[in-house]
Amino acid sequence: xxxxxxxxLILYLVVLLLxxxxxxxxxxxxxxxxxxxVRLGGRFESLLYRLCGVKADEEMGWLKYAFxxxxxxxxxxxxxxxxxxxxxxLPLNPQAMANVSADSSFxxxxxxxxxxxxxxxxxxxxxxxxxxxxxxxxxxxxSAATGIVxxxxxxxxxxxxxxxxxxxxxxxxxxxxxxxxxxxxxxYAVFLVGQGIIQNFDGYKxxxxxEVTRYDNPKLDSSGQPMKDDxxxxxxxxxxxxxxxxxxxxxxxxxAIKMLGTNGGGYFNANSAHPYENPTPLSNFVxxxxxxxxxxxxCYTFGRxxxxxxxxxxxxxxxTLVFAVMAAVAIHFEQQGNPLLGKLGVDMSAGNxxxxxxxxxxxxxxxxxxxxxxxxxxxxxSMHDSFMPMGGFVPLLNMMLGEVIFGxxxxxxxxxLVFAVMAxxxxxxxxxRTPEYLGKKIEAYEMKMVSIAILVTPLLVxxxxxxxxxxxxGVAGIANPGAHGFSEILYAFTSAANNNxxxxxxxxxxxxxxxxxxxxAMWFGRFGVIVPVLALAGALAAKKRIAATSGTMPTHGPLFxxxxxxxxxxxxxxxxxxxxxxxxxxxxxxxxASH
Amino acid sequence: MKxxxxxxxxLFVLLxxxxxxxYPIMTTGIGRVLFPHQAAGSIISLNGKPVGSSLIGQNxxxxxxxxxxPSATAPQPYNGMASGGSNLGPLxxxxxxxxxxxxxxxxxxxxxxxxxxxxxxxxxxxxxxxxHISPEAAEYQAPRIAKARNIPIEKLNALIAQHTEARLWGxxxxxxxxxxxxxxxxxx
Numbered sequence: 001x002x003x004x005x006x007x008x009l010i011l012y013l014v015v016l017l018l019x020x021x022x023x024x025x026x027x028x029x030x031x032x033x034x035x036x037x038v039r040l041g042g043r044f045e046s047l048l049y050r051l052c053g054v055k056a057d058e059e060m061g062w063l064k065y066a067f068x069x070x071x072x073x074x075x076x077x078x079x080x081x082x083x084x085x086x087x088x089x090l091p092l093n094p095q096a097m098a099n100v101s102a103d104s105s106f107x108x109x110x111x112x113x114x115x116x117x118x119x120x121x122x123x124x125x126x127x128x129x130x131x132x133x134x135x136x137x138x139x140x141x142x143s144a145a146t147g148i149v150x151x152x153x154x155x156x157x158x159x160x161x162x163x164x165x166x167x168x169x170x171x172x173x174x175x176x177x178x179x180x181x182x183x184x185x186x187x188y189a190v191f192l193v194g195q196g197i198i199q200n201f202d203g204y205k206x207x208x209x210x211e212v213t214r215y216d217n218p219k220l221d222s223s224g225q226p227m228k229d230d231x232x233x234x235x236x237x238x239x240x241x242x243x244x245x246x247x248x249x250x251x252x253x254x255x256a257i258k259m260l261g262t263n264g265g266g267y268f269n270a271n272s273a274h275p276y277e278n279p280t281p282l283s284n285f286v287x288x289x290x291x292x293x294x295x296x297x298x299c300y301t302f303g304r305x306x307x308x309x310x311x312x313x314x315x316x317x318x319x320t321l322v323f324a325v326m327a328a329v330a331i332h333f334e335q336q337g338n339p340l341l342g343k344l345g346v347d348m349s350a351g352n353x354x355x356x357x358x359x360x361x362x363x364x365x366x367x368x369x370x371x372x373x374x375x376x377x378x379x380x381x382s383m384h385d386s387f388m389p390m391g392g393f394v395p396l397l398n399m400m401l402g403e404v405i406f407g408x409x410x411x412x413x414x415x416x417l418v419f420a421v422m423a424x425x426x427x428x429x430x431x432x433r434t435p436e437y438l439g440k441k442i443e444a445y446e447m448k449m450v451s452i453a454i455l456v457t458p459l460l461v462x463x464x465x466x467x468x469x470x471x472x473x474g475v476a477g478i479a480n481p482g483a484h485g486f487s488e489i490l491y492a493f494t495s496a497a498n499n500n501x502x503x504x505x506x507x508x509x510x511x512x513x514x515x516x517x518x519x520x521a522m523w524f525g526r527f528g529v530i531v532p533v534l535a536l537a538g539a540l541a542a543k544k545r546i547a548a549t550s551g552t553m554p555t556h557g558p559l560f561x562x563x564x565x566x567x568x569x570x571x572x573x574x575x576x577x578x579x580x581x582x583x584x585x586x587x588x589x590x591x592x593a594s595h
Numbered sequence: 596m597k598x599x600x601x602x603x604x605x606l607f608v609l610l611x612x613x614x615x616x617x618y619p620i621m622t623t624g625i626g627r628v629l630f631p632h633q634a635a636g637s638i639i640s641l642n643g644k645p646v647g648s649s650l651i652g653q654n655x656x657x658x659x660x661x662x663x664x665p666s667a668t669a670p671q672p673y674n675g676m677a678s679g680g681s682n683l684g685p686l687x688x689x690x691x692x693x694x695x696x697x698x699x700x701x702x703x704x705x706x707x708x709x710x711x712x713x714x715x716x717x718x719x720x721x722x723x724x725x726x727h728i729s730p731e732a733a734e735y736q737a738p739r740i741a742k743a744r745n746i747p748i749e750k751l752n753a754l755i756a757q758h759t760e761a762r763l764w765g766x767x768x769x770x771x772x773x774x775x776x777x778x779x780x781x782x783x
Contacts, residue, residue, distance in 0.1 A: 051609065134611060135615075141614040170602055177614065201623065211653070274724065350715060354681065358727035359769060
């Protein structure tokens with residue numbers, strides 16, 4: 001890493017850490033129903049509750065809370081599915097986009113409702129403006145709110161004692177959406193328009209280009225399928241064009257919540273590499289910042305609500321340390337560049353530029369890739385599939401850590417708290433004491449829920465990858481030969497089950513096989529964790545708080561931070577080392593062998 | 596149970612209308628008032644006719660023009676309807692063949708040029724619509740354009756310097772040149 005990259009990383013961390021306390025306190029205030037925002041919106045809020053038959057002061061037990069969250073997200077799946085299947089009949093479709101196929105619609109509906117935003121489709125040629133707004137943008141808000149309220153419910157589990165309830169899901173969802181996500185998104189979206197992101201409802205614009213473009217156009221047979229010759233190569237005819245079609249649409253409003261809610265689903269196929277989604281280095285920096293903004297602040301919210309802000313800072317320090325190392329490794333390997341291109345006479349001082357944008361270069365791309373995969377965002381400003389083997393190893397490993405280093409909004413914090421419970425449990429085993437965390441005894445029931453929450457995703461990733469590598473329809477999607485092809489499949493299931501959504505995008509995933517299997521991985525990777533986490537919240541809330549004694553392990557010091565990082569890395573490594581060895585590690589060794 | 600369903604459906608509908616209709620419309624309204632040019636796509640017009648966007652690259656192959664990043668969009672390069680990268684892995688022979696082909700094309704267009712080839716000039720961008728190249732990639736092409744247009748190379752280098760955007764505040768992004776704007780300046 002050169003000095004420019006270090007300055008960028010340090011500046012990023014400084015600006016991020018400055019936002020933690022103010023935003024974290026603000027979130028604690030709104031979920032506790034206090035502060036200026038709640039006073040300002042109180043009337044509107046009560047009107048909404050009256051219309052919806054919600055009794056705001058009636059709290060829910062964990063089971064009812066979980067049921068409400070599931071129901072709410074199922075409605076999201078239905079709405080996104082229906083909008084895609086009917087978009088041809090619906091308004092705001094100036095390009096007359098056809099209805100989306102059943103399997104692709106199903107995949108996208110699950111994808112956006114689970115905060116994954118895996119994309120098998122290309123936005124600019126698939127989705128109508130109405131689908132983008134009323135389907136995808138809405139889910140960007142509501143799936144983000146879902147993650148945050150589950151984290152808040154778990155915090156209440158630690159903060160309360162001998163309590164039967166963990167909050168009211170409807171009130172939590174409404175307040176997070178109205179007071180947190182919506183106002184920040186509005187200001188942020190207007191800023192992005194200023195940077196150059198489009199925001200309109202015009203039809204696509206044709207412009208007359210300066211030069212004529214000559215190209216080979218694939219010939220289609222009578223049924224619209226590409227024709228192939230005897231050897232299986234596509235038949236083409238030469239064509240020319242002097243027109244470029246520029247896609248339009250309400251992009252900035254979707255872009256803002258896409259980043260802020262760690263959703264990551266691009267308006268366009270190229271996601272945040274597209275100049276209309278990420279036009280300048282400044283928009284890029286703010287987009288990176290907005291990914292970690294809420295996950296970082298929630299650590300402070302946790303500390304404050306649990307009555308000891310040091311507990312929240314400890315989690316944040318653990319996250320920051322892992323993040324800085326991952327960013328440095330990714331940028332280092334991308335900066336080195338591809339030695340095979342160096343041999344052809346290419347000047348390698350600019351690094352590995354395949355799949356990267358000139359305005360971002362290595363530092364801004366490597367940092368973005370690290371942030372987007374540690375947080376379960378999944379937006380990309382460069383194509384991870386074309387990263388160097390060890391450069392691509394970092395995003396893959398980041399997701400395999402379970403999206404708990406910052407992680408998704410809410411899901412990062414509840415995931416990290418699950419690991420914190422695991423860490424005190426391991427420490428308790430070592431010294432033979434009943435483990436406790438924040439005055440709550442950790443017993444068999446809690447450890448069962450923790451184990452389910454930790455083991456669900458590796459199971460989905462490894463089983464999914466194994467099935468896809470054995471099935472003909474799984475292997476058919478591979479774009480790159482050799483170990484890299486295996487990495488493409490491993491990346492897809494890792495991304496889906498951990499609700500990240502980024503891809504080694506060479507994989508042809510818009511097929512019934514991948515649309516269906518990845519949808520299953522996304523759904524259970526999300527709610528297979530949320531349900532046990534809410535059960536854990538309920539169990540913890542019901543417990544008595546025990547006073548700390550001289551035998552209690554402090555959970556805010558360096559010892560605990562080291563133990564927590566160790567637990568996260570150990571679980572990740574034990575689950576995935578064999579798979580990683582077959583993918584990026586082999587590829588790295590092959591590159592050096594041939595070098 | 597019935598209550599839960601009623602609350603879920605009505606809250607879902609109301610929050611959808613707020614975040615999916617009211618919010619994008621408000622953003623559009625404010626955006627159009629404050630930044631009308633950007634909201635509509637940063638379109639460049641020549642004699643009243645739109646010729647492109649300053650944010651979206653175009654395909655250039657004429658020796659008299661600066662060439663942009665290779666584009667992996669299909670079927671034609673710089674297809675605004677199909678953004679995306681090549682997604683070729685670092686060891687993929689197809690990547691090496693493609694880069695070799697681009698190096699050959701650059702060499703053929705200017706056989707006497709012995710400078711090292713800037714990486715961004717022979718590798719496909721992430722979006723396939725990258726409007727920029729590095730200043731080095733522009734300077735590399737200056738001798739070819741000077742010959743094709745029969746103008747002094749100093750004039751071209753001055754034009755490149757004039758169109759070079761530096762790193763923002765010395766920290767964000769990379770130095771770069773907008774290829775479409777540079778070529779328009781060259782033509783007029």
